[in-house]
Amino acid sequence: MESTGDENLDEFLDQVRTKGVEPVSIDPYAGDHGIFGVETELTINGENFTGEVDYEVGDNGIKWYFLEVYLDEDDERKPVLDESSADEIDHLLFEYKPTEEEIQDILEVLREAYKEAYN
Numbered sequence: 001m002e003s004t005g006d007e008n009l010d011e012f013l014d015q016v017r018t019k020g021v022e023p024v025s026i027d028p029y030a031g032d033h034g035i036f037g038v039e040t041e042l043t044i045n046g047e048n049f050t051g052e053v054d055y056e057v058g059d060n061g062i063k064w065y066f067l068e069v070y071l072d073e074d075d076e077r078k079p080v081l082d083e084s085s086a087d088e089i090d091h092l093l094f095e096y097k098p099t100e101e102e103i104q105d106i107l108e109v110l111r112e113a114y115k116e117a118y119n
Contacts, residue, residue: 011116012117031058037055040053051096063108065096
């Protein structure tokens, strides 16, 4: 892994990977200590969607933002997102704010890695 230039963030990302979560699109200069995405599958109104949830390594722990879901033009699941709390950002891009319960497994890994790297 290439260094982010932040020893604690590097340690955090190493711990996360060791625990089986693969961070993607890492921006070490955004947020308090970096923002990264994790590919995630969520069930929304009975349909499965895969996208990327963005997480921030904050001064006080892990924050999460939105699941970004891109759909194909002919994806029949679009009405499910229209009926959910997801916002249509662009023609086929949606942002869905997951609850803590929906991403609980990943959050547990991230919080444990945070304690190891930042405490």
